[in-house]
Amino acid sequence: MGKRHSKLAPKTLSELRDNTNFTVEELQDWYKEFKSNWPKGALTVEEFKKAYKTFFPLGDATEFAKHVFRVFDRNDDGLLDFREFVCGFSVVLRGGVQEKLKFSFQIYDIxxxxxxxxxxxxxxxxxxxxxxxxxxxxxxxxxxxxxxxxxxxxxxxxxxxxxxxxxxxxxxxxxxxxxxxxxxx
Incomplete structure (x- = not known):
């Protein structure tokens, strides 16, 4: 029973494969990790700040994480669902120059x-x-x-x-x- 929600629906997986820079296997791994950390299926800005801080333990990433969250949160509902989360990280981690430049612009355009x-x-x-x-x-x-x-x-x-x-x-x-x-x- 616990495995029921551990995989992405085939349609969602196909859409994300076409709209991100991740493979099907990577998307499935991201999803498992996401659901493990945020079983409700979404995370708040506070949860995102806490997670983001783990990447920069020596500095104060709180304010910068808030800006990244804002850009990731495409529907502006104050929550990041898996789709928003993985699409955002696709740009950050594997986006092309133009994609990253547009993303950076959005961070500055508060x-x-x-x-x-x-x-x-x-x-x-x-x-x-x-x-x-x-x-x-x-x-x-x-x-x-x-x-x-x-x-x-x-x-x-x-x-x-x-x-x-x-x-x-x-x-x-x-x-x-x-x-x-x-x-x-």
Whole structure:
């Protein structure tokens, strides 16, 4: 009886195979792990933050995880079901350059209006710095606000204090350091 919910329905499995960068076997493994950790079939932002922290035990991943959760939560219901979870991680772990750039843009576009403001960039970079703080001992590293202002000024081609997706992508592609930090190759 306990095995009844340990496998994905064939239709769901087929859809996820077609819409992610995972194999059928990997999807089945992801599903088993997901159901083992979240037997109710979904996780809250608090549960996601707790799980995300295990990837970055030395830094504070709480705020950054909140932004990642927001992008993963496609239907904006405050819960991540398996489909949202695995589709999000498909982009993060195996997405192509364009996919990862669009995903990164969505993280920075906190209010979802299609543009990144200086404040949004600063908020996300500050969250990233809190994750990385224990991982970096670079004394010359800019503070998040300085780095945010520098990046924003480089990317804001039309000087309208809003970064469009196109400006963001062009700006990231020009800066090898950003490409590395965002794990985009």
């Amino acid at each position: 209010n979802g209006n299609g543009f990144i403001t200086r404040d949004e960039m600063s908020e996300v970079l500050s969250a990233m710095y809190r994750v990385e703080c224990a991982l970096s001992d670079d004394p010359d590293r800019d503070d998040p606000q300085q780095r945010s202002d520098t990046l924003f000024n480089q990317m804001d081609i039309d000087c309208d204090d809003n970064l469009s997706l196109e400006e963001f992508i062009a700006g990231v592609k020009k800066d090898p350091h950003i490409m590395k930090v965002m794990d985009i190759q």
